[in-house]
Amino acid sequence: MAAYDDIIANIPISDLAGRLGVDEATARQAVDEALPALLGGMGANAQDPAGAASLERAVQQHPPSLFAGGVNLDEVDADDGDKIVHNVFGANTDRVVQTLGSQGKADTGLIAKLLPILAPIVLSFLAGQFAKGQAKSAPQADASSGSEGSGGGIGDLLGGLLGGGGSGAAGGGIGDLLGGLLGGSGSGGNGGSGGGLGDLLGGLLGGGKR
Template sequence: MAGLDDLFAQIPVHDIATKLGADEGEVNNAIRTLVPALVGGLQHNVTSGDIDSSTLESAVTAQGASGLLDGGVSVDQVDQAEGENIVAHIFGGNDTNQVASALADSGAGGSSLIKQLLPILAPIVLAYIGKQFAQNNATPAASGGGGGLGDILGSVLAGAGGGGGAGNNPLGNILGGVLGGLLGGKK
């Protein structure tokens, strides 16, 4: 099953940096932190039982079927307003400003850049997970269990500590601190 490296390969870093008028290296570093946080937030939602995971599975399936990843992602195809909604749902109702602030505090990059990246990345991440979900003929998760979608998200995150060449992977700190802070009090 595919992992984070495959997901990173779907993201047009150069095009995003150009669109945002930002340094490509800075954008790439932020993406390498934000994508695992998005996947981790999805996984938390599926496994925690705090939400109806069938709603999340429907959103993932719809994004997977959207065609966003067909023939390579065009940044102009990404619906950033939908991305804002996705970010809010993933992170327990917190808006992009709150999420960007929390991620910036944990070392993911500047809050302004993160705020611009999250609504672009969220639909790409959901489309990728949706494609994996469809390709693996995943079955819906039982309420509060992981099951299909939880297994896919876990598999994607399993590669977070390896590969990629980054010496010090901040994923553990971000998923532990940021997700706990953003999701902990929201039920």
């Protein structure tokens, strides 16, 4: 789970807890519930070429500097984050928040406040990873490969993060964490694994902006 751990390691949980008005353990638990859903929603959208193009544009508008070297929460634009969350989940946003809040240990209000904080952080992380991927592929394909998510695009990047591609994710990648969340929507799905969040969120992911 290197990618997931990398994201977590750069989030100041103590500062986040203070901003949310909860203790650190509760803040970390909420992140562990909200972050997979956010990544899963992005991954589900990226399976569609138009969704991948929309997500790629959003990533390119968020510099990796926010994430690099550790996140300063004062630099996180929660209003921008709220727009990102609604672009990811679309009309299902409220239902996703309610489902996470009702089934997890973090309540709905906490999830609703947390998602807009996490969203810009995730896009900044993806921007850094995307830039690295583009730099690696540049010698082989001089021209940009467009926004369809192929050949190093955002779809491939998220595929790796979700355990569907390289990234050393085999056997313990974020795909294992997201397997239940994603249900049958693409990442090798472990089904709902016994009625977990996969059964509840599977149909809600991927409803975002195209």
